[in-house]
Amino acid sequence: MLSKDFTQSVFILIISTIVVASFSILVLIVPNLVRTDEIIATSLAKPLTPLELAGRDVYISEGCHVCHTQMVRGIEPEVKRNGRANKEGDDIYEFPNLWGSKRTGPDLTNIGRKYSEQWQRIHLMNPRKVVPTSIMPAYPWLFTQVLSGDDIESKMRVLRKLGVPYTENEIDKARLQVKGVTKGEALIQYLQSLGNDTASDQEH
Numbered sequence: 449m450l451s452k453d454f455t456q457s458v459f460i461l462i463i464s465t466i467v468v469a470s471f472s473i474l475v476l477i478v479p480n481l482v483r484t485d486e487i488i489a490t491s492l493a494k495p496l497t498p499l500e501l502a503g504r505d506v507y508i509s510e511g512c513h514v515c516h517t518q519m520v521r522g523i524e525p526e527v528k529r530n531g532r533a534n535k536e537g538d539d540i541y542e543f544p545n546l547w548g549s550k551r552t553g554p555d556l557t558n559i560g561r562k563y564s565e566q567w568q569r570i571h572l573m574n575p576r577k578v579v580p581t582s583i584m585p586a587y588p589w590l591f592t593q594v595l596s597g598d599d600i601e602s603k604m605r606v607l608r609k610l611g612v613p614y615t616e617n618e619i620d621k622a623r624l625q626v627k628g629v630t631k632g633e634a635l636i637q638y639l640q641s642l643g644n645d646t647a648s649d650q651e652h
């Protein structure tokens with residue numbers, strides 16, 4: 449089955465694809481799923497409230513993570529610019545994590561401590577109002593589209609299966625907290641939560 453020329457062998461192509469894919473799964477996916485008791489016990493992360501969780505979904509659906517990372521590396525220039533560096537336990541409730549890989553805009557790991565809600569609202573409606581040279585798109589429609597909250601309970605239940613400690617009581621009340629809120633306001637609640645759980649940890 450093996451031909452002399454490796455580039456012409458479908459068999460080798462399939463085997464090497466499987467080897468490379470398995471390696472990627474091993475180094476990229478498996479570590480994400482490993483949450484040892486020690487990591488959980490020392491983590492400062494707090495589960496998002498239902499409204500923040502709904503805002504996180506807006507963040508994902510609008511592709512904010514395509515231009516913004518949430519991953520401060522532990523090197524001095526990074527920490528000076530973006531605040532506290534990420535630690536292993538920070539993402540134990542993040543499914544999927546939003547580390548991102550491209551920084552067209554600044555890192556948002558600790559953005560929740562930087563601006564007021566009012567600033568965030570103006571910036572999302574039209575970034576040029578507060579940062580005249582900004583190339584970030586405007587998102588005015590987020591403040592006219594209202595969330596129904598219909599799917600929030602099932603999302604929380606799935607997250608609970610993955611290890612986020614939501615109580616039955618919190619899940620029961622979730623829909624009413626989300627229903628009728630605009631996508632923009634939920635997104636702002638999410639942005640304002642970023643970096644607050646780890647704010648007490650001054651060690652970089």
Ligand code: HEC
Pocket residue numbers: 507510511512513514515516552553554555556559562575579581582583584585587635639
């Ligand atoms: C096309 C790339 C792009 C996309 C998509 C994008 N941004 Fe931005 N963002 C930027 C750039 C560039 C800046 C820096 C200029 C500014 O502050 O507007 C920025 C700045 C920000 C800031 C202020 C950061 C700081 O430290 O001052 C926040 C908050 C923010 N973006 C949130 C969002 C959210 C939420 C979304 C999704 C709804 C989003 N961005 C989508 C490019 C983008």
